[in-house]
Amino acid sequence: xxxxxxDDGAAARLAQRLIGMRANREVxxxxxxxxxxxxxxDYPSPVARWNYHPxxxxxxxxxxxxxxxxxxxxxxxxxxxxxxxxxxxxHDWVSDLEPGELLQNRDAVIQxxxxxxxxxxxxxxxxxxxxxxxxQSARGIEFTGAAAEAAAASIEGMGTSTGLERLHxxxxxxxxxxxxxxxxxxxxxxxxxxxxxxxxxxAVVDIVLEYVFTNHTGSVSMSEAAALVGMAEPTxxxxxxxxxxxxxxxxxxxxxxxxxxxxxxxxxxxxSDICYEVGFSNLxxxxxxxxxxxxxxxxxxxxxxxxxx
Numbered sequence: 645x646x647x648x649x650x651d652d653g654a655a656a657r658l659a660q661r662l663i664g665m666r667a668n669r670e671v672x673x674x675x676x677x678x679x680x681x682x683x684x685x686d687y688p689s690p691v692a693r694w695n696y697h698p699x700x701x702x703x704x705x706x707x708x709x710x711x712x713x714x715x716x717x718x719x720x721x722x723x724x725x726x727x728x729x730x731x732x733x734x735h736d737w738v739s740d741l742e743p744g745e746l747l748q749n750r751d752a753v754i755q756x757x758x759x760x761x762x763x764x765x766x767x768x769x770x771x772x773x774x775x776x777x778x779x780q781s782a783r784g785i786e787f788t789g790a791a792a793e794a795a796a797a798s799i800e801g802m803g804t805s806t807g808l809e810r811l812h813x814x815x816x817x818x819x820x821x822x823x824x825x826x827x828x829x830x831x832x833x834x835x836x837x838x839x840x841x842x843x844x845x846x847a848v849v850d851i852v853l854e855y856v857f858t859n860h861t862g863s864v865s866m867s868e869a870a871a872l873v874g875m876a877e878p879t880x881x882x883x884x885x886x887x888x889x890x891x892x893x894x895x896x897x898x899x900x901x902x903x904x905x906x907x908x909x910x911x912x913x914x915x916s917d918i919c920y921e922v923g924f925s926n927l928x929x930x931x932x933x934x935x936x937x938x939x940x941x942x943x944x945x946x947x948x949x950x951x952x953x
Contacts, residue, residue, distance in 0.1 A: 680756035687750040694736040694850040702754040710739035714784035715833025718898040726792040730781035784832035791824035845887040
């Protein structure tokens with residue numbers, strides 16, 4: 645089980661980061677030499693945090709595993725994870741790291757302005773095929789199977805090419821994602837998800853997510869989270885719900901259940917062991933919460949996965 649987030653100087657470091665972080669949405673720099681922006685970055689990195697921006701984002705995780713949040717959805721990821729995040733939709737990918745570990749070039753990211761797509765479509769009508777995909781991305785989409793593999797290859801191809809070859813990879817990527825079969829798409833945030841974001845939301849939520857993601861298998865409390873960002877507990881509770889679209893306790897519950905699903909899928913450990921490993925203290929409550937979230941009991945979930953080809 646993880647230790648609580650109380651190592652020496654942790655609160656001071658978090659407070660300093662809150663002061664130093666920009667108090668608004670992420671600003672995506674323009675690239676005058678390319679139609680869309682392609683970049684890669686390490687983890688941890690100043691740009692790898694809970695953030696939102698008006699640009700659409702296609703995201704590839706190249707290495708490692710961890711947890712991610714898109715809107716009010718919480719899941720787990722491994723290398724090869726491909727997703728499309730819509731305009732203004734908050735998101736974050738948090739890798740499981742050993743102390744001092746650095747994942748070099750963990751992410752390959754493509755970001756583009758929706759206005760560019762609309763303007764280009766007037767000259768290149770074939771690009772209109774992308775419009776339904778962008779509308780669906782308002783919830784965030786995770787791609788799996790052959791679609792994810794093909795998309796990852798096109799994303800990597802963009803990073804090693806220029807000129808017409810780079811544009812070729814981009815159009816191929818749009819075609820792959822737009823034509824992906826429904827069983828290779830997973831829609832993430834709830835349709836009704838509408839956060840109310842203000843200037844400090846990005847910094848505050850990022851700090852709280854780091855605390856929760858680090859400690860979700862152990863002791864997590866709203867009072868400690870509120871103290872980390874200098875808020876009274878009632879104020880923090882309302883602020884967090886307004887900024888993320890979900891209660892703090894719901895966030896912790898979803899994260900623990902996402903971790904449980906991965907353990908059920910990847911290991912043969914007993915359900916009771918997994919219950920306590922992910923932070924639940926009562927097996928009956930774990931089974932009840934899992935059934936409510938997944939529409940299956942943990943045992944049924946594992947048995948169904950074992951029957952898959």
